[in-house]
């Protein structure tokens with residue numbers, strides 16, 4: 001009896017732990033606590049997201065946020081997690 005060699009191995013897609021990136025970024029000073037909303041929103045301009053470093057493609061929505069180092073692009077999903085984290089941290093102080 002042949003061994004079941006074709007057992008499908010599910011390859012875990014590496015889901016970027018965006019919350020981890022946000023926490024690390026806030027820790028290292030790469031990111032800052034968001035105060036105001038994005039200054040610009042629209043289709044991605046192929047610039048790397050400040051949170052996850054992945055290029056924001058044209059079929060994704062990009063927010064530009066203003067911080068200490070000027071206006072930087074961020075994915076809408078990264079922004080939301082960053083925003084939630086910022087609100088949480090601000091409330092604590």
Ligand SMILES: [Zn+2]
Nearest residue numbers: 049052075078
């Ligand atoms: Zn991102």
